[in-house]
Amino acid sequence: RAFSLFGREGAGFAGAPAEHDDARGVLVGATDLALHETDDALSLVVACGGVRRHALALLRSDGRLVESLRPLGDPLERFAGIVRVVQQGPWTYVCERSAARVQVFRDFEFHYSFRVELRAGERAEPVALAALPDGRLVLALAGSRSALVLTDAVGRVQALFATAGEGHGELRDVGD
Numbered sequence: 001r002a003f004s005l006f007g008r009e010g011a012g013f014a015g016a017p018a019e020h021d022d023a024r025g026v027l028v029g030a031t032d033l034a035l036h037e038t039d040d041a042l043s044l045v046v047a048c049g050g051v052r053r054h055a056l057a058l059l060r061s062d063g064r065l066v067e068s069l070r071p072l073g074d075p076l077e078r079f080a081g082i083v084r085v086v087q088q089g090p091w092t093y094v095c096e097r098s099a100a101r102v103q104v105f106r107d108f109e110f111h112y113s114f115r116v117e118l119r120a121g122e123r124a125e126p127v128a129l130a131a132l133p134d135g136r137l138v139l140a141l142a143g144s145r146s147a148l149v150l151t152d153a154v155g156r157v158q159a160l161f162a163t164a165g166e167g168h169g170e171l172r173d174v175g176d
Helices: none
Strands: 009-011 030-037 042-048 056-060 065-068 082-088 091-096 101-106 109-114 124-131 137-143 147-151 157-163
Touching (some): 091 124
Antiparallel strands (some): 056 065, 082 091, 091 101, 101 109, 147 157
16 A cells, blocks of 8 residues: 555555465565566555565556566576565565575676675575665675674675673674
C-alpha cells in the first residue's frame, strides 16, 4: 500500500492470487521492499521469506509483475530466507540469512554471490546491508558471531566496526 506524506492511501495491490506460495507474483510472507526509479518509471523490488524460487519479484508501481529474479542465475534454484533487499542504480543486493550469503544482481540479472567469513568455519548470516557509492558494503551479520563490517564489493572484510557483546559499542540481536 502507498500513502501520501499525510497518511492518505493513494495506491495498493495484493499481488497474484496465492494458489501456492511459490508462484510468480505471489507476495506471501513479504520481508522487504526496495524502490527502483528510472527517468521513465518507478518499480518495486519485493522480497519474500522462506525457501522459495519466486522470492524476489520486480513489480511495476501498479502491482503488475515485470519479472521474478532467478536465484544464483538458475531458474531451478531457490532463495533461502531473504531478509533484506537493497537497490542502488543497476545493482540489487539480496541478504539471505538462511543461506548465509549475499546475492548481487546487475540490471536484475544474477551477477555473483558471496559469503562473509570473519573467522574460518564461522557462519556469518547477513541480515542488513548498505551499499556505498564507491562499491563497498556495510553489512550487519548475525549468527554465531554478530558483527558490523565493511567489505569490498565481493565480500572481503576490510574493517570490523563492532562485534557481538553486551558492552558499549557491541552488538546484540542485529536486525537492520
